[in-house]
Amino acid sequence: MISEKDVEFYKQDGYLLVKNVFNEQEVEEMRNGVDRIVQRAADAKLDHNAAWQGDFIPAKELKKLVLKGFHDVHYHDAAFTKALVHPNMVAVLRQLIGPNVQLHHSKMLVKPPENGAAFPMHQDEPYFPHEKHTMMAASVHLDDADEENGCLHVVPESHKSGPLPHVGRHYLNHKEYPISMGTPCPAQAGDVLFFNYLTIHGSDANRSDRTRRNVLFQYRDPADPPVKDVHVNWGQGLMVCGENPTFREYHSDFTLK
Template identity: 35%
Template sequence: MSTVLSRAQVDAFWRDGVLTVPDAVTSDQLARLNADLASWVEDSRAHSAPFGPPTLDERPRFDMGAEHTPEHPALRRVNNPSDISDAYLEVMTDARTVDMIADLLGPNLKFHHCKINVKLPGARTEVAYHQDFAYTPHTNDDVVTALLMLDDVTEENGCLMVVPGTHKGPIFSLFKDGVFTGRMADDIESDMLERQIPVTGKAGSVCLMHTRLAHGSAANRSERPRGLYICVYTAADAVPIARNPMPNPNEGRIVRGAASPTARMIPLEVELPKQPKSASFFTVQGQASAAAE
């Protein structure tokens, strides 16, 4: 099996829980991804509430923040774009990013879900601290997210912020007083904010992130957009123990190697999430979607 990542890069990922790699897709792939995203942003100007061909669980495909207007669109989420775009499907199944995941998790990989998170200029979208595993628990934690940078990503336009090493620590609750808030408690988040580091890079770079790594991000304070194409992959023997928050026709698709006849279990305990019924998880964290008057 050919490898993309060096031994040093693989070791750095397992040490820190995060690794950024440049030139993860071709220039043609990046251009096609951005062309489709630009068309969806343009389409959003004609809508005043979440819209689009529904996802597998009948939620809107496209979600905008409450600040959205035709003049200043605030499209913030495209759910499972690989369902509706050949460009996004190609990158999800057969880009260098997938080979990088195989270098980390082994030769047998399957796909879980994907999305685009967008922070357009003037939008107020932010992400409170959380760990993805608490949204998508599996029988083991060989689960890696590939966050492909569609734009140059900087601290000013709302880059991902992470706390290296937290993938080796506890799985923090995303509940408050019995309600699933999708975010860590305030005191824990304050600690994370004191220790966080930025994940920046040029368009076409990818951030590979362990499912248990603590992360969040601030709003875009610049005049440049920040888009991420986010694909979640698992080892073939990692079996979900909660419903996919973003069900899709490709869930469980083997993208490298072969399917596993067994489920590999590791000792862990995790609260079962309350999956969102709204257009995106941003509402779970308290950020309202645009609403038609």
């Protein structure tokens, strides 16, 4: 799926865009899955706006922005279970992480037309820090993304700087790290952007008349332990390929009513 040159680029720059990981039918299945999740959340009165709060955008503008985000989408629709272990995904993950790859979590992000919220520049590491920093994101594009509808921006080689201090654990100082400093990563539906969780990234608001839907899978080497007991969910630990070298019992953390 990718070449040795691609692997070297990922190691050096901290990100890699892989084209055509999913075909048109698979993308459409995931789009439909996203739409159904949003509808079921609304029907259950559990819908919410996941737009980030802060001083990186004027308060009046911030009120108008919307972001739909729900975690653990593979528990809501089988299209995402198939996607996260798709042979094309596994082929890339084996080369970027190693023979053993484990899912940490999944989530969906929907930026609606004209008022889709921005993501200020940040690292993912503060949310779920790990000892060896093997954690990576795989951002699956379900729509074509460009600068007009808020494609991702990354800062090449920023993963080499290690963990950086964040404002309230959420994002970097937007004056020091504006979104404009990042390299835009336009992509087409079916493409996947892989990036290390230390790579600085963010995205501008969707000011187009087009929706921007992404599904994010976070993967790690199972031999890379978390250093804090944070961002733990009851489905964490699914083996995507290879084996878990450490035996332990996995228990859900919810109580039946």
